Amino acid sequence: MMIPLYQAELCHPNIRGRVTALQQFMLGVGSLCAAWISYGTYIGFAPTDNAQWRVSLGLQIVPAVFLGVLILLFPESPRWLIDHGRNEEGLKTLAKLHAYGDENDPWVRAEYNQIQESITFEHEHEAKSYVELFRSRSSFRRLFLCCALQASVQMTGVSAIQYYSVTIYGQIGITGEATLRYQAINSIIALVAQFLCMMLIDRLGRRWPLILGNLGNMVTFIIACVLLARFPPEVNNTGAHWAFIIMTWLYNFSFSATCGPLSWIIPAEVFDTRTRAKGVSIATMTSYAFNTMIGQVTPIAMANVRYRYYFLFIICNFTNALFFWLLLPETSKMPLEEMNYLFSNAPWIVPGTRQEDYRPHDLEHKLEEQEVKHDVSAVHQE
Numbered sequence: 001m002m003i004p005l006y007q008a009e010l011c012h013p014n015i016r017g018r019v020t021a022l023q024q025f026m027l028g029v030g031s032l033c034a035a036w037i038s039y040g041t042y043i044g045f046a047p048t049d050n051a052q053w054r055v056s057l058g059l060q061i062v063p064a065v066f067l068g069v070l071i072l073l074f075p076e077s078p079r080w081l082i083d084h085g086r087n088e089e090g091l092k093t094l095a096k097l098h099a100y101g102d103e104n105d106p107w108v109r110a111e112y113n114q115i116q117e118s119i120t121f122e123h124e125h126e127a128k129s130y131v132e133l134f135r136s137r138s139s140f141r142r143l144f145l146c147c148a149l150q151a152s153v154q155m156t157g158v159s160a161i162q163y164y165s166v167t168i169y170g171q172i173g174i175t176g177e178a179t180l181r182y183q184a185i186n187s188i189i190a191l192v193a194q195f196l197c198m199m200l201i202d203r204l205g206r207r208w209p210l211i212l213g214n215l216g217n218m219v220t221f222i223i224a225c226v227l228l229a230r231f232p233p234e235v236n237n238t239g240a241h242w243a244f245i246i247m248t249w250l251y252n253f254s255f256s257a258t259c260g261p262l263s264w265i266i267p268a269e270v271f272d273t274r275t276r277a278k279g280v281s282i283a284t285m286t287s288y289a290f291n292t293m294i295g296q297v298t299p300i301a302m303a304n305v306r307y308r309y310y311f312l313f314i315i316c317n318f319t320n321a322l323f324f325w326l327l328l329p330e331t332s333k334m335p336l337e338e339m340n341y342l343f344s345n346a347p348w349i350v351p352g353t354r355q356e357d358y359r360p361h362d363l364e365h366k367l368e369e370q371e372v373k374h375d376v377s378a379v380h381q382e
Contacts, residue, residue: 001284004268005276009077012098013333017201017265024261025198028191030063035184042180079273079336082112083119090115111335115273118337122274130278138344139275145328146267146283149210152320153263154290156217157313158255160298161248167302171228172244173236182245189249193256205332206266211321213258218317220251221310228307263287270331270339330355 004020011019037056045052078097081090091103091112099105133139161168165186169179201209224247231240271279301309329346331339338360346358 001280004264005280006077008265008268008336009079009276010075010097013335015202016269017206017332018198020265020268021194021198021201021261023264024256025191025194028187028194028256032184032187032191035180035187039177039180039184043177078112079115079119082115083273087116114335114337118340119273122272130282133275133278133282138340139271139279141343141348142270142275142339143279143282146270146279147286148323149263149266149328150283150287151290152214152316152323153259154287154294155313155316156214156255156259156320157221157251157310157317158260159291159294160309160313161251163295164298164302165248167299168248169245171302171306172231172241174241174245182248186249186252190252190256193253194261197257197261201261201265202332205330206262207324207328207330209258210262210266210328211325213254213262214317214321214324216254217251217259218314218321220247220254221314221317223247224251225307225310225314228310232306266328266331269334269336270343272336272340325351329353329358334359 003023007020007023008016034056037059041052041055045055075093075096076089078090078093081087081093091108092101094112095101095103095105095108098111099108102108133143165183166175166179169175169182174182197209224244227240227244227247231237231244267280267283268276298309326349329342329350331342334342334355341360342358347353
């Protein structure tokens with residue numbers, strides 16, 4: 001929960017999506033390592049050798065130690081510092097992050113002033129408890145969209161495939177060592193997709209990648225469902241088996257390039273300072289609630305309805321795309337302090353509108369003021 005929230009508060013609006021997507025990319029790096037280490041220990045040690053699982057678990061200590069040491073060097077969020085009355089530290093941190101330490105940089109001063117004004121307003125008017133998230137129209141709208149987003153991601157079918165890949169592959173006759181090998185290859189594909197998302201998301205925005213990603217997921221599930229129905233395990237069809245594997249890879253690419261990273265980017269950037277931690281925590285809880293449900297239901301469904309279980313994910317991916325096409329406004333490259341205005345003024349049904357129609361451009365105005373002051377000061381000095 002804390003990682004995308006922290007990243008979003010540190011970043012310049014123009015690269016916020018890229019940096020927040022870095023979380024999903026690094027999850028992909030961890031998944032890649034885990035998949036190939038697990039495959040290596042599976043084939044490298046005898047089934048009766050405890051090293052088969054001890055090595056995999058023990059290696060996790062290494063990155064944890066590095067993180068535990070390096071996290072001591074992390075700066076505190078400038079918004080948190082200003083929110084807690086440590087204004088000078090907040091300004092200094094902003095300058096280090098955005099202007100190589102120059103506290104008089106026009107952008108830094110404009111952003112600093114905007115954060116101060118926003119926090120002053122929030123202290124007087126905005127949510128101070130979880131209950132108040134449901135009383136403010138703007139806050140509730142953001143909470144509703146973020147919880148829907150986190151639930152929708154689980155309903156794309158990602159948890160079913162990740163948790164029960166052995167069972168799913170088994171339904172089409174793929175078992176044993178081959179399952180782990182194909183999953184390890186799958187982790188490479190996911191990493192490539194996450195890297196592309198990280199590099200392109202600030203150019204492409206949030207709205208259309210999410211919509212198209214869900215539609216892409218739907219297409220791969222339709223084809224996989226047909227393959228499972230036409231070629232069950234008792235039909236020894238190598239071509240069908242490979243087609244099914246390729247569909248799971250394509251699904252993973254589609255999900256990892258869009259829905260996966262965006263499920264963390266969007267909640268981290270839409271809330272204001274006073275509600276960000278509360279809103280993101282509820283959205284994250286929603287994600288794990290649906291994750292738990294899918295984890296409990298999938299093995300039962302796989303055993304009883306088999307390929308028909310995929311109908312659920314086909315329908316959900318389509319309704320996800322429709323839902324976000326109707327209700328999700330574009331949030332890319334907007335300063336965090338302008339999200340209140342966006343979600344208070346943008347229509348609930350957004351097709352046919354433009355982001356420019358509901359942007360206050362506060363930061364641009366403040367930047368112009370700072371640049372004028374900077375120019376006047378330079379003239380006086382001359």
